[in-house]
Amino acid sequence: MAEPVRARRLSDHEGQTLVRLVRRGRHDSVRVRRALMVMASASGTPVRAIAQLVAADEDTVRDVIHAFNERGLAALDPNWAGGRPRRITSGDEDFIVATAATRPEKLGRPFTRWSIRKLAAYLADNPTRVVVIGRERLRQYLREHKISFQRTRTWKESTDPRREAKLDRIEEVTTRFPNRCFAFDQFGPLSIRPHGGSGWAREGRPERRPATYRRDQGVRYFHGCYSLGDDQ
Known part of the structure; x- marks a missing residue:
């Protein structure tokens, strides 16, 4: 016994x-x-x-x-078990962050920015890596990786095919005639205002998008260049 x-x-x-x-x-x-x-x-x-x-x-x-x-x-002290294994791996987290920071149109989606619902739906059904995750947990992951919803920034860039030739000419004239004064003027629509979009990006680093100033109907620009000084 x-x-x-x-x-x-x-x-x-x-x-x-x-x-x-x-x-x-x-x-x-x-x-x-x-x-x-x-x-x-x-x-x-x-x-x-x-x-x-x-x-x-x-x-x-x-x-x-x-x-x-x-x-x-x-x-x-009880020796509790570790609980249910993680459903989201570190690789899945990296994929979530990379997807959120990518514009939807680049991934074949017909919209310009992600919402939490659209992002979760894409992650659950995409050809690269399937990640099934709830909206609230997705929002927490983005916050943990310092991904926030921000407005994009824009910049202007010349599309003139003779841009380099004109800049070379300006540089030549200003070099040969250092005392000459130049005045540049432009007149066009008074209400040109670029409208930046918005999307998910790392905090303090919003995505930069080119500003669109193209107007195909009813808008004309006048550019003037004046040289003030002795004729040479």
């Missing part, structure tokens, strides 16, 4: 620690219940009575007593 399970003799430190936990702790906490099991067993209370005292299974009480005899007070 096997000997009954019983906690070993407590040291002064172990006894004081267990008493302090039971007196000051909440009796519904795991550590307090385990401390009660050990104290009761060390005083000679059988396993069945301890199980009724703490409303636990007898096998659970035996496991706690065995763990205490082997590891001491460390047995009061």
Whole structure:
């Protein structure tokens, strides 16, 4: 017949620690219940009575007593499992960030910017890497990687095919005649205002988009260049 399970003799430190936990702790906490099991067993209370005292299974009480005899007070802390494995890997996170920072039209989508709903739908159904993720968790990932919804910035760039030749001429004249004064003027629509879009980008680094100043109907520009100085 096997000997009954019983906690070993407590040291002064172990006894004081267990008493302090039971007196000051909440009796519904795991550590307090385990401390009660050990104290009761060390005083000679059988396993069945301890199980009724703490409303636990007898096998659970035996496991706690065995763990205490082997590891001491460390047995009061439960060794919880790691939980469910991660569904989103580090590679998935990188793909989420890269996709959010890419304009949708570049990925074959017929719109100019992502919403959380559209981004989550694309991630769940794309030819590159399928990532199934909820909207709120997606929003948290973007925030963790410092991706925020920002307005894009624009810049103007000349499309004149003779741009380089004109710049060379201006540089030549200003070099040969350093005292000459030039005045440049342009007259066109008074309400030209580039409208930047918006999209997801890293904080402080919004995407830059070229400003569109092309007007195909009813708009004409007048460019003037005046040379003020002696004729040479």
